[in-house]
Amino acid sequence: MGKTLVEKILLKASSQKKLEDFVYAKVDFCFGNDITAPLAVKQFLSAGFDKVFNPKKIAFVCDHFLPARDFKSANNVKMLKDFIEKFKIPNFFDINNCGIEHVFLLEKGFIKPGMLVVGADSHTCTFGAIGCLSLGVGSTDLASVMREGSVWLKVPSTIRFVYKGKLRNWVSAKDIILYTIGKIGVDGALYKVMEFGGPIIEKLDVEQRSTITNMAIEAGAKTGIVEVDDRTLIYLSKFFDKPFGKNFLDWRSDRDANYENVMEFDLSKLEPQVACPHLPSNVKSVEELRDVKLDQVVIGSCTNGRIGDLKVAAHILKGKRVKKGLKVIVIPASPLIYREAERKGYIKIFLQAGCIVSPSTCGPCLGGHMGILGEGEVGLATTNRNFVGRMGHPQSFVYLASPAIAAASAIKGRITHPKEVVNL
Numbered sequence: 001m002g003k004t005l006v007e008k009i010l011l012k013a014s015s016q017k018k019l020e021d022f023v024y025a026k027v028d029f030c031f032g033n034d035i036t037a038p039l040a041v042k043q044f045l046s047a048g049f050d051k052v053f054n055p056k057k058i059a060f061v062c063d064h065f066l067p068a069r070d071f072k073s074a075n076n077v078k079m080l081k082d083f084i085e086k087f088k089i090p091n092f093f094d095i096n097n098c099g100i101e102h103v104f105l106l107e108k109g110f111i112k113p114g115m116l117v118v119g120a121d122s123h124t125c126t127f128g129a130i131g132c133l134s135l136g137v138g139s140t141d142l143a144s145v146m147r148e149g150s151v152w153l154k155v156p157s158t159i160r161f162v163y164k165g166k167l168r169n170w171v172s173a174k175d176i177i178l179y180t181i182g183k184i185g186v187d188g189a190l191y192k193v194m195e196f197g198g199p200i201i202e203k204l205d206v207e208q209r210s211t212i213t214n215m216a217i218e219a220g221a222k223t224g225i226v227e228v229d230d231r232t233l234i235y236l237s238k239f240f241d242k243p244f245g246k247n248f249l250d251w252r253s254d255r256d257a258n259y260e261n262v263m264e265f266d267l268s269k270l271e272p273q274v275a276c277p278h279l280p281s282n283v284k285s286v287e288e289l290r291d292v293k294l295d296q297v298v299i300g301s302c303t304n305g306r307i308g309d310l311k312v313a314a315h316i317l318k319g320k321r322v323k324k325g326l327k328v329i330v331i332p333a334s335p336l337i338y339r340e341a342e343r344k345g346y347i348k349i350f351l352q353a354g355c356i357v358s359p360s361t362c363g364p365c366l367g368g369h370m371g372i373l374g375e376g377e378v379g380l381a382t383t384n385r386n387f388v389g390r391m392g393h394p395q396s397f398v399y400l401a402s403p404a405i406a407a408a409s410a411i412k413g414r415i416t417h418p419k420e421v422v423n424l
Contacts (some may be wrong), residue, residue, distance in 0.1 A: 002254025004158045005225055006193045007388045009133040011303035013116040019155050024264040027057070028115035030145045030352070031091075033101055033362075034062035036120035038076040039139035044146055044324060052087050053149030059069065059091035059110065060084065061101040064362045065092060069369040099334025099360040102126040102214065102302035107336050113228045113251045118145055122217045123302050123384065129210040130236060131228035131251040136217065156191055156222045157260040160253075162338075165268030171419045172312075172381065173208035174304060174402035176200070178217045178264070178273040182283030190220035195253065200267060201226060206235040207306045214303045215384050218280040227252040274380075274415060275400035278388045278396045286405055289415040295377040297322075297401055297410040300331025300358070301365045304382035307337050307344075309403040314346035316407035316422050317353040323413030329371045355410070367391045373398070380415060382406050 003011070009018070013025035016354040027188035032040050039058045050057060060080045077094055084092045091110070098104065102123050105111055113131035116126065120142040127134035137151065145151050161180060181188070194216045201209065209226045216224025226232075228251040233244040272286040299305075299313050310332060322328045330350045332338035338360065341347050350357050363370030373379050373392030379399070381391065386398035399415060408416040 001258050004257045005191070005195065005227055005251060005253045006133055006156065006158055008112055009116055010155060012114065015407050021155060023153050023155055024150055025034045025116055025153060026150050027118055027145050029057050029110055029141060030118045031059040031061060032103060032120035032139065033060070033064050033143050034073065034076050035064045036139045036142065040120055040142040040146065043078060043143035043369050043403045044142050047125065047143065049147045052089065052107065052146050055087060055089045056091070058146055059092065059105060061104060062094040062098055062277045063100050063104070063360065064366065065361065066098060066361060081320055090269070091238060097335070099336070100302045100305060100362055103152060103306060103333040103337070106337035107239050107334055108131070110330060112246045113232065118142070119149055121148070123214055125221065125223040126210050126214040126302055128213040128223050128225035129206055130232050131222065131226060133150065133225065135223055154191070156193050156306065158193040158195050159189055160195045160197060160259045162262060162264045163200035163267055164198055164264065165200065165266040167267060168270065170272050170404050171270050173204055173211040174403060175270060177212045178269065178275050178280065178400065179270055179281050181215065181219045181281045184219055184272070186279055186281045187220040189216065191222050194219065194221045194224040196224060196226050201227065205308065206232060207308045210306070211303055215280065218384060226329040242257070272402060272405055272417060274405065275386055277386055277397040277399065280384070280386060280400060286401070286415060286417045292399065292415040293378065294380050294409060294415065296324060296327040296329070296371060296373060296379040296411055297406050298329045298331070298364050298371055298379065298381040298383065299406045300329070301381070302333060302384040303384045304403050305331055305333030306339065307340050309382065310341045311347050313403045313407040314349045316404060316418060317410065318349050320353055320411050320421070322354040322410045326410060326413050327371070328410045329358055329364060331354045331358045331361060333360055343397060364391055380406055380409050404417070
């Protein structure tokens with residue numbers, strides 16, 4: 001019997017010939033942010049640990065509350081600075097060199113196919129888009145990994161999702177993953193690996209694949225993953241000095257791999273999707289929601305803040321104005337993306353349309369800062385969660401959609417299909 005991609009990575013990481021129910025695996029890279037890493041640091045120090053397993057394989061990314069929203073946030077960053085100085089950890093990123101961790105760390109060349117990566121953030125699963133096993137863990141787990149360089153894992157089974165057909169205009173990766181979560185529910189892949197494949201996935205670029213793996217956790221999955229192909233290697237070559245060899249193409253599942261289940265979807269008739277309050281699985285077609293008026297639109301996040309996402313939004317907003325009175329916030333996911341968006345003229349388009357362009361931050365996605373919803377307010381975001389109170393007041397309402405829907409809705413002031421404002 002062949003092996004899945006995740007099984008291959010775990011066998012390499014554990015040096016075992018056969019996987020049991022649990023595995024103690026060596027970690028290739030670990031990280032935390034300005035919310036989760038301080039908790040890990042406290043645990044690390046209280047345990048009396050006096051060294052880390054490898055300073056170069058640890059990173060702290062201050063992306064959630066930076067620029068610091070209050071003195072507690074500032075103190076957390078200071079705590080991390082003190083820790084990295086004590087243990088000589090070189091990979092510390094804050095306001096002058098920092099982006100949203102699940103985008104930024106890939107750009108910095110820390111993540112490669114076939115690696116076992118753990119991060120103290122649930123959306124660490126994003127990196128599965130390049131064929132690595134990338135897992136979100138708790139802060140206590142991160143503290144242990146920083147010392148030992150290994151992690152105990154229950155070996156997850158894999159569900160393969162196969163997508164076929166031809167996508168209609170304006171249907172994107174965000175629509176695919178929202179549709180999938182809508183079909184299987186928020187616990188439909190509980191502690192499973194969601195392996196995404198098929199003709200449609202093969203045609204998507206790595207940025208779009210990242211949108212899909214990013215939201216695997218919203219179906220309860222342990223992680224999401226996509227097999228490595230030429231698109232993967234070409235994309236990664238932008239961030240590494242040396243080209244990737246063809247040996248990286250070995251990070252694929254065997255044809256006779258043992259999956260718990262294989263689910264196939266024909267997406268030929270799929271319309272743009274929107275997740276309604278208060279679950280990512282409460283999905284409807286955009287056409288069913290045309291009467292929903294909005295107070296705020298957010299375009300960005302680790303789900304949809306990449307240059308391709310901003311390109312789509314800029315294309316729709318070019319030469320137009322956002323609805324009067326509507327708050328529209330655009331957040332490039334990293335400084336590199338911000339600079340590229342500026343070079344391509346997207347930032348100018350956003351500003352002329354009446355948007356606010358923010359530095360890279362997770363702020364509004366978790367209701368932290370830079371765009372919190374008030375009582376009774378309705379927001380549409382390209383983010384990944386819309387639970388009660390996720391973006392602010394417990395009596396606010398969050399809809400999730402693609403950058404195309406978000407940009408079109410910003411113009412109309414209500415949830416809008418892009419075809420209403422743009423002719424292809």
